[in-house]
């Protein structure tokens with residue numbers, strides 16, 4: 076099919092990726108529509124807003140980091156922002172399945188989607204505007220790369236946007252070695268999000284794991300994030316000698332640039348063992 080614009084090129088690239096991944100038996104981005112329905116919404120930490128949804132039957136129940144590209148409802152946004160949106164191109168945002176389970180009473184799949192609210196932005200406004208019974212459409216599935224975390228000493232690095240993935244990873248941790256977790260939040264109180272998990276048995280007693288293995292960085296406008304992460308890591312690895320073999324992280328684009336480089340030097344890991352994703356961009 077002839078390609079007439081960049082968007083078509085992108086979609087065709089994804090379709091090609093999808094076809095080759097299917098042949099290789101790998102999970103990759105899927106262009107497909109999925110329909111959810113909101114049943115509830117409430118804050119689970121000062122700035123993390125939870126949507127409870129009824130989900131399609133085919134969603135993965137055990138894949139931490141599985142995300143969807145949500146189409147934000149233009150009517151809702153234009154009402155909230157007091158201005159009309161350009162309806163040609165719907166606004167879209169990625170959000171992760173925090174948890175999904177089959178509900179035996181409702182006979183359907185239920186899920187949590189946790190949206191970090193950082194002021195008056197389209198994603199946060201959309202999430203808070205949704206009320207019980209409203210439909211939500213997603214247009215793309217995005218399975219996060221986490222397979223490398225099943226063995227070896229792992230380091231997980233998250234900010235508010237990737238807290239839902241780390242929470243799900245910790246609740247479903249299969250690796251016998253407990254991971255080291257570095258969580259970055261702007262509001263110190265948002266760390267409470269990780270203190271209300273139903274930690275998996277491998278990780279032992281909740282409080283002990285969180286006390287020993289969770290390192291918290293409070294980000295300020297002047298924080299040099301990669302420097303802080305590296306120095307925290309150095310300090311931690313001096314008191315408790317661990318050989319980090321695998322890394323998963325997701326942060327802001329600019330923060331990642333120097334972090335990738337510095338972690339590579341500090342830990343000496345290959346690309347396959349160090350997965351660090353861009354989850355958002357500061358403007």
Ligand SMILES: Cc1cc2nc3c(=O)[nH]c(=O)nc-3n(C[C@H](O)[C@H](O)[C@H](O)COP(=O)(O)OP(=O)(O)OC[C@H]3O[C@@H](n4cnc5c(N)ncnc54)[C@H](O)[C@@H]3O)c2cc1C
Nearest residue numbers: 142169170171190191193196197198199236354355357358
């Ligand atoms: C695969 C994937 C999964 C994701 N899963 C989640 C998830 O489960 N929960 C979640 O909350 N987010 C998640 N994100 C990130 C989310 O998609 C972005 O945060 C979102 O695009 C922000 O949309 P917005 O409309 O709120 O702000 P935007 O319109 O993107 O930005 C508006 C303004 O807010 C600032 N801003 C944007 N994001 C942040 C932030 N996180 N902190 C501080 N300032 C910010 C920007 O600099 C900009 O000035 C995920 C991203 C990806 C790629």
